[in-house]
Amino acid sequence: MSDRKIDALGTDPKVIDGKAFAVKLREKIARQVKQLQAERGFTPGLAVVLVGEDPASKVYVRNKGEQTKECGMASFEHKLPATTTQAELLALIDQLNKDPKVNGILCQLPVPQQIDPQAIINAIDPDKDVDGFHVVNAGRLATGGQGLVPCTPYGCLLLLKDRLGDLSGKHAVVIGRSNIVGKPMAQLLLNESCTVTIAHSKTRDLPGEVRRADIVVAAVGRPEMVKGDWIKDGAVVIDVGINRIERDGKGKLVGDVDYASAYPKAGAITPVPGGVGPMTIALLLNNTLIAACRQHGVKLPD
Secondary structure (H helix, E strand, O other): OOOOOOOOOOOOOOOOOHHHHHHHHHHHHHHHHHHHHHHHOOOOOOEEEEOOOOOOHHHHHHHHHHHHHHOEEEEEEEEOOOOOOOOHHHHHHHHHHHHOOOOOEEEOOOOOOOOOHHHHHHHOOOHHHHHOOOOHHHHHHHHEEEEEOOHHHHHHHHHHHHOOOOOOOOEEEEEOOOOOHHHHHHHHHOOOOOEEEEEEEOOOHHHHHHHOOOEEOOOOOOOOOOOHHHHHHOOOOEEOOOOOOOOOOOOEEEOOOOOHHHOOOEEEOOOOOOOHHHHHHHHHHHHHHHHHHHHHHHOOOO
């Protein structure tokens, strides 16, 4: 792109590097885990449950396990066949809820059709719900309580605060209203004293709404839907989307934002891949660390 600027370090200051941020966060978590082991005598533990053979889920679970161990945490992986019944999965969740070595529990979605995912989410102890999806944690977030926050929106918030500092008074538009990203993202931004608009498929003038935003968070799962002429000059754009498309006969990962046209307008923008994606597992580990400290009644190490 013609106006792309590279600094002395060989990086583009306009691009928000989630991969580098996540590396630093995991390094900090590893230091905190060592401190807990030395001073408090316990190791945070994360249990990940995978039901079935979904290829993307298998890769994701493997990455979670590797990064959990790299941070010095205990990793408990439970891989169940696709024929697992809901009762069998609920029995495992109950066992993990009662296990003091397990501080965080995550059941990888999607699950096979015979299992109700909401029933599984609701069965996890809210204090071990490191995905932050339990209705109790959603309520805690909405009412300013001390809960566990969904990892992807929390990662987006950290990237925004790292780039902008104080978010107070800024107008944020969140495109998407899912329970996993859109709604908690809006709540996190409200808690930072932003003025928040939640836009979605029924919004009448979506481009017009986006053009008023200082902060745009796109989380709709539609490839390159948000065009460059929707972006206000200098706005910060956080692209949560990860969509696989075919272009010029090759597979390509793209976000929900048309990066090529949005880049010149944006003050800062996350790429896909390498933006929000790497933050999710890092925040999962951070949530496990927080959960472990709360369960043991100790302060989070500095």
